[in-house]
Amino acid sequence: MAIRIFIDQGHNPSGHNAGAEGNGLREQDVTYNVGIYLASLLNDDVRFQARVSRPTPETVLGIDNATSLQERVNMANSWPADYFISIHCNSNTNPEINGTEVYVYRANTQSYWLAQHILNGIVERVGTRDNGVRINPSLFVLRRTTMPAALVELAYLSNWADAQKLREDQWEFAWGIYQGLLSYFGFQPLS
Structure with missing residues (x-):
């Protein structure tokens, strides 16, 4: 049976729960695209089945920040998904800060090991x-x-070099997450 992956593209396109901005990019646009690319990679692989929180660039979830987050959780829990990946871009007042980090609820859990594989996949690919x-x-x-x-923070919108990657390498970020999933499950890439 296919492994169900729920992909939450962080933030709404406008209004409440909109994301960060930096170097001419909006977080919600980057996360939308990376999520769609990742879903496409996963759905083209018979071992996975993927769904996204925002099927169109205009999709707005909830009526405020709290309900926006609740709706994403409800979609994943009610499916039910086997794994949940939330995609975000980071920002910092210090433009020198850069890189990728992945957040989890606690250490030494399946989430933690999954996060480590995803992080390695992105860093290696991008x-x-x-x-x-x-x-x-x-x-x-x-x-x-x-x-x-x-929760994957792809890179920093506030850092010029990271922002160039977020603009030009959205497919590569998705591929890195996909590679991380393959590695986590011990799968070989499909030939």
Whole structure:
């Protein structure tokens, strides 16, 4: 049976729960595209079945921040997904800060090992700096999902070099996450 992966493209296209901006990019646009590419890679692989939280660029979830996050969790829990991956872009007031990090609810869990594989996949494929797997039990989508969950911060919109990757290498970010999933499950790439 196919492994069900729920892909949450962080943030809404406009209004409430819109994402960060930097270097001419909007987080919600990058996360939308990377999520669609990842879903396509997974759905082309018979071992997986993928769904996304935002099937169109205009999809708005919820009526405020809280309901937007709740709706994403509900979609994954009610499917039910086997794994939950939330895609985000980072930002910092210091433009020198760069790299990829992945957040999980707690250490030494399936989520944590999954996050490590995803992080390795992105860093290897895209060449971002490895900022490690980080524990953050306060993140709603990690706290309220009923399956192993990871929140991926692809790179920093606020860093010029990272922003170029986020603009030009969206397919590569998706491929890195896909490679991470294959590695986590011990799968070989389809020939």
